[in-house]
Amino acid sequence: MEEKPAGMKMAKKGNVTVVELLDRKILDEFSIATISDKIFALVDQKSPAALVVDFAKVDHMSSSALGMLITLHKRVRERNGQLRLCNIQPSIYEIFAITRLNEVFQICKTREEAIGQVTA
Amino acid sequence: MAKTMVIPSDLNEGRKLAEMLLCQARSCGYGEDVCFAISLAVEEALINAIKHGNRGDASKKVTVVADVGPELARIVVVDEGGGFDPSSVPDPTLDENLEKPSGRGIMLMRAYMDEVSFNRQGNAVTMIKRRPAEESKAES
Numbered sequence: 513m514e515e516k517p518a519g520m521k522m523a524k525k526g527n528v529t530v531v532e533l534l535d536r537k538i539l540d541e542f543s544i545a546t547i548s549d550k551i552f553a554l555v556d557q558k559s560p561a562a563l564v565v566d567f568a569k570v571d572h573m574s575s576s577a578l579g580m581l582i583t584l585h586k587r588v589r590e591r592n593g594q595l596r597l598c599n600i601q602p603s604i605y606e607i608f609a610i611t612r613l614n615e616v617f618q619i620c621k622t623r624e625e626a627i628g629q630v631t632a
Numbered sequence: 633m634a635k636t637m638v639i640p641s642d643l644n645e646g647r648k649l650a651e652m653l654l655c656q657a658r659s660c661g662y663g664e665d666v667c668f669a670i671s672l673a674v675e676e677a678l679i680n681a682i683k684h685g686n687r688g689d690a691s692k693k694v695t696v697v698a699d700v701g702p703e704l705a706r707i708v709v710v711d712e713g714g715g716f717d718p719s720s721v722p723d724p725t726l727d728e729n730l731e732k733p734s735g736r737g738i739m740l741m742r743a744y745m746d747e748v749s750f751n752r753q754g755n756a757v758t759m760i761k762r763r764p765a766e767e768s769k770a771e772s
Contacts (some may be wrong), residue, residue: 572668574675575740579733586731603668610743611736612725 519547522554528562529554537572548559548580552587560592562630566623568599573607585617596626634699634706641686641711646678649696653707654699663767669744670705673759676737677709685711685755704762715754719723 521532532545555561588595598620620626638647654671686692692712699706723736742748747760
Protein backbone atom coordinates (compact mmCIF):
# COMPACT_ATOMS: atom_id res chain seq x y z
CA MET A 513 0.00 0.00 0.00
CA GLU A 514 1.25 3.45 -0.83
CA GLU A 515 0.80 6.70 1.03
CA LYS A 516 1.49 10.08 -0.53
CA PRO A 517 2.08 12.97 1.86
CA ALA A 518 3.29 16.21 0.27
CA GLY A 519 6.73 15.91 -1.23
CA MET A 520 7.15 12.19 -0.67
CA LYS A 521 5.76 8.74 -1.31
CA MET A 522 6.09 5.93 1.20
CA ALA A 523 5.99 2.26 0.31
CA LYS A 524 6.52 -0.89 2.36
CA LYS A 525 8.78 -3.65 1.16
CA GLY A 526 8.63 -6.35 3.81
CA ASN A 527 9.93 -4.72 7.00
CA VAL A 528 11.54 -1.90 5.11
CA THR A 529 9.93 1.48 4.53
CA VAL A 530 11.00 3.16 1.33
CA VAL A 531 10.56 6.92 1.23
CA GLU A 532 10.72 8.32 -2.27
CA LEU A 533 11.29 12.07 -2.36
CA LEU A 534 9.07 13.52 -5.06
CA ASP A 535 10.19 17.15 -5.23
CA ARG A 536 12.88 17.99 -7.74
CA LYS A 537 14.14 20.64 -5.36
CA ILE A 538 14.37 20.22 -1.61
CA LEU A 539 15.24 23.67 -0.47
CA ASP A 540 13.02 25.64 1.78
CA GLU A 541 12.19 25.20 5.41
CA PHE A 542 8.53 24.48 4.79
CA SER A 543 8.97 21.56 2.41
CA ILE A 544 11.83 20.21 4.52
CA ALA A 545 9.71 20.42 7.67
CA THR A 546 6.80 18.66 5.94
CA ILE A 547 9.02 15.81 4.79
CA SER A 548 10.94 15.49 8.04
CA ASP A 549 7.79 15.49 10.22
CA LYS A 550 6.43 12.53 8.27
CA ILE A 551 9.68 10.57 8.26
CA PHE A 552 10.42 11.28 11.94
CA ALA A 553 6.91 10.16 12.90
CA LEU A 554 7.53 6.92 11.06
CA VAL A 555 10.86 6.35 12.80
CA ASP A 556 9.26 7.04 16.18
CA GLN A 557 6.39 4.62 15.51
CA LYS A 558 8.46 1.71 14.42
CA SER A 559 11.47 0.76 16.43
CA PRO A 560 13.93 -0.27 15.14
CA ALA A 561 13.20 1.40 11.82
CA ALA A 562 14.53 0.07 8.54
CA LEU A 563 14.41 3.02 6.24
CA VAL A 564 15.49 3.70 2.67
CA VAL A 565 15.33 7.23 1.26
CA ASP A 566 15.26 7.33 -2.53
CA PHE A 567 16.63 10.50 -4.17
CA ALA A 568 16.01 9.53 -7.81
CA LYS A 569 13.82 12.57 -8.52
CA VAL A 570 15.90 15.10 -6.59
CA ASP A 571 18.23 17.30 -8.59
CA HIS A 572 18.63 20.16 -6.16
CA MET A 573 19.18 20.26 -2.43
CA SER A 574 19.97 22.94 0.11
CA SER A 575 22.18 22.76 3.16
CA SER A 576 18.99 22.83 5.27
CA ALA A 577 17.93 19.55 3.67
CA LEU A 578 21.32 18.09 4.59
CA GLY A 579 20.63 19.19 8.16
CA MET A 580 17.31 17.34 8.11
CA LEU A 581 19.04 14.16 6.92
CA ILE A 582 21.62 14.41 9.70
CA THR A 583 18.88 14.74 12.32
CA LEU A 584 17.09 11.77 10.75
CA HIS A 585 20.29 9.72 10.76
CA LYS A 586 20.82 10.42 14.48
CA ARG A 587 17.25 9.57 15.33
CA VAL A 588 17.34 6.27 13.46
CA ARG A 589 20.65 5.40 15.10
CA GLU A 590 19.32 6.20 18.60
CA ARG A 591 16.57 3.65 17.98
CA ASN A 592 18.99 1.05 16.68
CA GLY A 593 17.45 1.36 13.24
CA GLN A 594 19.05 1.38 9.84
CA LEU A 595 19.02 4.09 7.20
CA ARG A 596 20.24 3.96 3.62
CA LEU A 597 20.14 6.65 0.96
CA CYS A 598 19.96 5.62 -2.69
CA ASN A 599 19.68 6.77 -6.30
CA ILE A 600 21.57 9.97 -5.62
CA GLN A 601 22.32 11.88 -8.82
CA PRO A 602 25.99 12.78 -9.40
CA SER A 603 25.41 16.53 -8.85
CA ILE A 604 23.77 15.84 -5.50
CA TYR A 605 26.38 13.25 -4.55
CA GLU A 606 28.99 15.96 -5.05
CA ILE A 607 27.29 18.01 -2.32
CA PHE A 608 27.57 15.02 0.03
CA ALA A 609 31.22 14.59 -0.92
CA ILE A 610 32.15 18.29 -0.50
CA THR A 611 30.59 18.33 2.96
CA ARG A 612 32.04 14.85 3.81
CA LEU A 613 28.53 13.62 4.49
CA ASN A 614 29.18 10.70 2.14
CA GLU A 615 31.23 9.41 5.10
CA VAL A 616 28.34 9.84 7.53
CA PHE A 617 25.57 8.28 5.45
CA GLN A 618 25.47 4.84 3.92
CA ILE A 619 24.73 5.51 0.29
CA CYS A 620 23.68 2.80 -2.16
CA LYS A 621 23.50 3.01 -5.93
CA THR A 622 20.06 1.45 -6.30
CA ARG A 623 16.91 1.03 -4.26
CA GLU A 624 17.24 -2.76 -4.44
CA GLU A 625 20.76 -2.63 -3.04
CA ALA A 626 19.61 -0.35 -0.22
CA ILE A 627 16.67 -2.59 0.66
CA GLY A 628 18.98 -5.60 0.58
CA GLN A 629 21.37 -3.94 3.03
CA VAL A 630 18.76 -3.01 5.64
CA THR A 631 17.09 -6.42 5.52
CA ALA A 632 20.38 -8.34 5.63
CA MET B 633 24.09 45.33 -17.01
CA ALA B 634 23.42 44.89 -13.32
CA LYS B 635 19.83 44.62 -12.26
CA THR B 636 18.63 45.39 -8.73
CA MET B 637 15.73 43.47 -7.23
CA VAL B 638 14.22 43.85 -3.78
CA ILE B 639 12.16 41.08 -2.19
CA PRO B 640 10.52 40.66 1.21
CA SER B 641 11.92 38.17 3.72
CA ASP B 642 9.94 35.30 2.26
CA LEU B 643 11.47 31.99 1.15
CA ASN B 644 8.94 31.63 -1.68
CA GLU B 645 9.95 35.00 -3.07
CA GLY B 646 13.56 33.92 -2.72
CA ARG B 647 12.85 30.76 -4.64
CA LYS B 648 11.19 32.72 -7.48
CA LEU B 649 14.13 35.08 -7.68
CA ALA B 650 16.60 32.19 -7.77
CA GLU B 651 14.57 30.60 -10.60
CA MET B 652 14.68 33.87 -12.52
CA LEU B 653 18.46 34.12 -12.19
CA LEU B 654 18.77 30.50 -13.29
CA CYS B 655 16.75 31.34 -16.44
CA GLN B 656 19.06 34.29 -17.10
CA ALA B 657 22.12 32.06 -16.74
CA ARG B 658 20.61 29.52 -19.14
CA SER B 659 19.77 32.23 -21.66
CA CYS B 660 23.41 33.36 -21.53
CA GLY B 661 24.33 29.86 -22.66
CA TYR B 662 26.02 28.60 -19.51
CA GLY B 663 26.26 24.82 -19.24
CA GLU B 664 24.27 22.80 -16.73
CA ASP B 665 27.17 22.57 -14.24
CA VAL B 666 27.53 26.35 -14.07
CA CYS B 667 23.76 26.85 -13.86
CA PHE B 668 23.59 24.32 -11.02
CA ALA B 669 26.41 26.14 -9.20
CA ILE B 670 24.81 29.59 -9.59
CA SER B 671 21.41 28.32 -8.57
CA LEU B 672 22.70 26.49 -5.49
CA ALA B 673 24.83 29.42 -4.31
CA VAL B 674 22.05 31.97 -4.85
CA GLU B 675 19.54 29.80 -2.98
CA GLU B 676 21.93 29.36 -0.05
CA ALA B 677 22.67 33.10 0.05
CA LEU B 678 18.96 33.96 -0.03
CA ILE B 679 18.11 31.44 2.69
CA ASN B 680 20.91 32.91 4.84
CA ALA B 681 19.72 36.48 4.21
CA ILE B 682 16.07 35.70 4.97
CA LYS B 683 16.53 33.27 7.86
CA HIS B 684 19.68 34.42 9.60
CA GLY B 685 20.17 38.00 8.38
CA ASN B 686 16.63 39.32 8.54
CA ARG B 687 15.51 36.57 10.94
CA GLY B 688 12.36 36.10 8.88
CA ASP B 689 11.16 39.61 9.77
CA ALA B 690 8.58 40.39 7.07
CA SER B 691 9.22 44.12 7.37
CA LYS B 692 12.85 43.64 6.31
CA LYS B 693 13.91 43.30 2.70
CA VAL B 694 16.57 41.44 0.79
CA THR B 695 18.25 43.30 -2.06
CA VAL B 696 19.83 41.36 -4.90
CA VAL B 697 22.06 42.98 -7.49
CA ALA B 698 22.64 40.58 -10.34
CA ASP B 699 24.80 41.01 -13.40
CA VAL B 700 24.53 37.83 -15.43
CA GLY B 701 26.57 38.34 -18.58
CA PRO B 702 28.05 36.06 -21.21
CA GLU B 703 31.42 35.68 -19.47
CA LEU B 704 30.57 35.93 -15.80
CA ALA B 705 27.73 36.13 -13.35
CA ARG B 706 28.12 38.46 -10.40
CA ILE B 707 25.43 38.35 -7.75
CA VAL B 708 25.28 40.42 -4.57
CA VAL B 709 22.78 39.55 -1.82
CA VAL B 710 22.24 42.12 0.91
CA ASP B 711 20.06 41.75 3.98
CA GLU B 712 18.98 44.27 6.60
CA GLY B 713 20.35 42.38 9.56
CA GLY B 714 23.25 43.30 11.80
CA GLY B 715 25.68 41.09 9.85
CA PHE B 716 28.00 38.35 11.04
CA ASP B 717 31.64 37.38 10.96
CA PRO B 718 32.04 34.65 8.32
CA SER B 719 35.33 33.55 9.87
CA SER B 720 33.44 32.62 13.04
CA VAL B 721 31.47 29.90 11.25
CA PRO B 722 33.07 26.56 12.16
CA ASP B 723 34.36 24.28 9.40
CA PRO B 724 31.56 21.74 8.92
CA THR B 725 33.96 19.15 7.49
CA LEU B 726 35.97 18.80 10.71
CA ASP B 727 35.29 15.47 12.41
CA GLU B 728 33.74 17.16 15.45
CA ASN B 729 31.28 19.11 13.26
CA LEU B 730 30.32 16.40 10.78
CA GLU B 731 27.07 15.52 12.52
CA LYS B 732 25.99 19.07 13.28
CA PRO B 733 22.80 19.77 11.33
CA SER B 734 23.71 23.33 10.28
CA GLY B 735 26.61 25.43 9.05
CA ARG B 736 27.12 24.15 5.50
CA GLY B 737 25.55 26.94 3.42
CA ILE B 738 28.58 29.21 3.17
CA MET B 739 30.83 26.26 2.52
CA LEU B 740 28.68 25.17 -0.43
CA MET B 741 28.61 28.72 -1.80
CA ARG B 742 32.43 28.80 -1.67
CA ALA B 743 32.72 25.34 -3.23
CA TYR B 744 30.49 26.14 -6.20
CA MET B 745 31.36 29.76 -7.00
CA ASP B 746 34.73 31.14 -8.14
CA GLU B 747 34.69 33.99 -5.64
CA VAL B 748 32.66 34.59 -2.50
CA SER B 749 33.29 37.64 -0.34
CA PHE B 750 31.47 39.44 2.44
CA ASN B 751 31.40 43.13 3.24
CA ARG B 752 32.88 44.33 6.50
CA GLN B 753 29.53 44.38 8.27
CA GLY B 754 28.77 40.85 7.11
CA ASN B 755 25.31 41.56 5.76
CA ALA B 756 26.22 41.47 2.06
CA VAL B 757 27.74 38.64 0.09
CA THR B 758 29.19 38.97 -3.40
CA MET B 759 29.46 35.82 -5.50
CA ILE B 760 31.13 35.48 -8.87
CA LYS B 761 31.02 32.58 -11.31
CA ARG B 762 33.04 32.77 -14.54
CA ARG B 763 32.31 30.88 -17.70
CA PRO B 764 34.75 27.95 -17.70
CA ALA B 765 37.38 28.00 -20.46
CA GLU B 766 36.07 24.73 -21.93
CA GLU B 767 32.61 26.27 -22.40
CA SER B 768 34.09 29.31 -24.19
CA LYS B 769 36.13 27.02 -26.48
CA ALA B 770 33.11 24.85 -27.22
CA GLU B 771 31.19 27.92 -28.34
CA SER B 772 33.89 29.39 -30.58
